[in-house]
Amino acid sequence: MENKHLTFADFMSYISRNKGMLWEYFIQHITMVVIGLGLAVIIGVPLGILCSKNKWAAKIILFITNILQVVPSLAMLVVLMLWLGLGTKTVMVGLFLYSLNPIARNTYVGLKQVDPSYLESGKGIGMSPFQMLVKVRFPLSLTYIMSGLRIAAVIAIGVVTIAPLVGGGGLGREIYAGLNSNNSLRIFAGAIPAAVLAIVADLVLGILQRKMDLSKRKSASAAPAPAKIQNIG
């Protein structure tokens, strides 16, 4: 095969020659992921809240979103394509459906795990159910919601590489172009940025997730407590 002796230098020169196109794919890739996830957050968080309010709603919502997530990604996109036609829109709707489960489920779990003593004191001092949700339960479940978003993001960045099959753009296009033309350079040029993107997203969202754990919040200027003056004779 012609690509047996490819070097890193060849790869870099390919990238620099095609950086305009690759950059465009990269942006398309991220845009699809962000819009798909954004929709999933907008719909999934309220669904999670609904789950926490009603046991039956929880069962039904989690069951349906779970099925959506189990469907193989290719099958999902193809079915959506029959309905929505070729294009980026189909990919984003697919990502949205895919991400719904981790986000709704984690919102639900996050709201449920809030320590009952906070709820009792919140109720006892006169918070309405809505105030309790906004001021107490939601802030204390942010870290869980973030963790759902992180899982969804990593899955979405992977799934979106098959977007070209249903007429979408993104780094997947470069990968398929490489496959079709038997050009490993192009496969790498698509696959490596996609992989790096997934890893970076995982790291960044992981940091955010830890930052949002407010249940043991510390003051920024964690000054040591004033020393007790003891009489040491």
Next chain:
Amino acid sequence: MIVLEHVNKVYDNGFHALKDINLEFKEGEITVLIGPSGCGKSTTMKLINALNTPSSGKVLIDGKNISGLNPVELRRNIGYVIQSVGLFPHMNISKNVGVVPRLKKWDKGKTDQTVNELLDMVGLDHTVYGTRYPSELSGGQQQRVGVARALAADPDIILMDEPFSALDPISREQLQDELIRLQQDLHKTIIFVTHDMDEAIKIADTIILMKDGEVVQTGKPDTILRHPANDFVRNFIGSKRLENENENIYEIPLVDEVMITNPVTSFPSRGLAEAIKMMEMKRVDSLLIVDRNKQLQGAVSIYRVLDQYGEEGKTVADVMHPVRYSVASGSTLPQAIEIMDSHQLSNLPVIDSNNRFLGLITRGSVVKHLAEVYPTMVPPLLNGEDE
């Protein structure tokens, strides 16, 4: 004033939690609801801020039936302190204290000022603690904030559900003292739930004793101690207090109750310098010499040790004098005092049937015991002196 009229509470599973409760909580007083767990004391308290609704009967605050009020509005006007404190971990201390004023939409300046005053009032400097988060405070400090939060909107009524039960004994005492101090200035109507009789006696103006969903006895702490309504109350008050309270069955104390259980002892093989150091440390003028089997060997006084101090090889065993008098475990205090008096002793060891050393009766321990018993026996005399 808060009045409960013929309140019943029956849960869906048929459990009759409260049975025809009729109570009155006086304005400006600390009323303590007390009883064993499951007696309905918390349930009763939660009727007042509508966390619990009666199955039948009425809850009246200043003559108004609270079932007609919006529960959320009602709760904002009643302070609430719970055992688990429940400070919001994502809000700093100032935000936690100001949470009710903010719910009531006070303006910011007024809220901040109130919060700072309250933190200082409960003994936490607002400049130091205001910006901290609950996880950075000790349990006692957290509950101080809990009390400040309950006071924030200046409610007339404060409900406290076992607020100090989870704290260590020292913090608990401090917070009890401080509650009493605050109440002297604030004159709130406080309803305080506890299962600790000592706590109730310490802080209550009125005690309501409950059992199995019924009120067993209501009255001032003194009245309940002097005239327990039945055996349950007598038991609940506690046997020790009871002996002291009830003259008819007043028992003569045993030496075991009066003795010091950890007097300063030394092994026979100790050197004289060590003995002096030990007496100096524990501030005593004599040591009891006890061997490894806890058999009492003798005693040394500081004078004898000093006398022989020059001779380096000597141990306390060489200078001790034998203990001639002791009293057996289970003897009564008058027997012990009799011995001490007739032989001019400053102390008297207590030993068990195997001659093992158990403790020491000293003049100090006798006085201390009497001091514990005496004031609760004759409170009228003490009150008279106070005035």
